[in-house]
Amino acid sequence: MSDAYNTGSKLNEPRPTRLRDALRKARIEAADRTGVVVDLRDAEIARLEILDEALDALFAEVPADVDLFDRGISRGDNPRLWIDVVAHVVMGRDKRMYRFVQDTRFGRIVLAESHEPARIVDAVTDYVARRLIEREQALSVPPSTAAAPAAAEPAKPRRSAALSFVLGVVVGAAALFGVALLASLRNF
Numbered sequence: 417m418s419d420a421y422n423t424g425s426k427l428n429e430p431r432p433t434r435l436r437d438a439l440r441k442a443r444i445e446a447a448d449r450t451g452v453v454v455d456l457r458d459a460e461i462a463r464l465e466i467l468d469e470a471l472d473a474l475f476a477e478v479p480a481d482v483d484l485f486d487r488g489i490s491r492g493d494n495p496r497l498w499i500d501v502v503a504h505v506v507m508g509r510d511k512r513m514y515r516f517v518q519d520t521r522f523g524r525i526v527l528a529e530s531h532e533p534a535r536i537v538d539a540v541t542d543y544v545a546r547r548l549i550e551r552e553q554a555l556s557v558p559p560s561t562a563a564a565p566a567a568a569e570p571a572k573p574r575r576s577a578a579l580s581f582v583l584g585v586v587v588g589a590a591a592l593f594g595v596a597l598l599a600s601l602r603n604f
Contacts, residue, residue, distance in 0.1 A: 464497040
């Protein structure tokens with residue numbers, strides 16, 4: 417009996433288990449990886465901030481009354497330097513390459529990729545220039561030429577539609593009268 421009692425007391429003693437040790441080791445490794453991920457994200461944000469500072473001279477030249485661009489860094493899971501609503505710079509997979517992308521209705525397109533901030537600044541400069549030209553062209557259309565054809569066109573279809581409706585009512589009434597007349601002659 418003393419052997420059984422001793423065996424039972426050994427089971428009740430807290431002893432280190434292999435699973436417990438393995439879990440502890442896994443938690444330490446996960447914490448180390450989390451630290452690395454945080455360090456990588458901080459490095460991405462720092463690189464984007466460097467690019468943002470390099471773009472200060474470009475955006476200083478944009479007229480104050482132009483509100484197309486809303487530059488800023490978003491600090492989510494994938495940090496981004498936003499240029500406007502549809503274009504942003506994100507770091508590549510190696511976390512050292514800048515990738516300037518634009519979202520379109522057909523998907524995301526890469527406008528430029530480089531390890532050098534100067535090349536991305538050039539690409540953003542070209543993009544900003546194109547957007548400013550698009551804005552000028554949209555604003556340069558005289559309102560009288562844009563509104564005049566649009567006002568003259570709808571008048572004709574409305575007359576034609578009204579005439580078609582009235583003609584349809586008359587033909588429908590005549591057809592209904594003809595069917596009723598044929599039905600009454602058959603009952604005779």
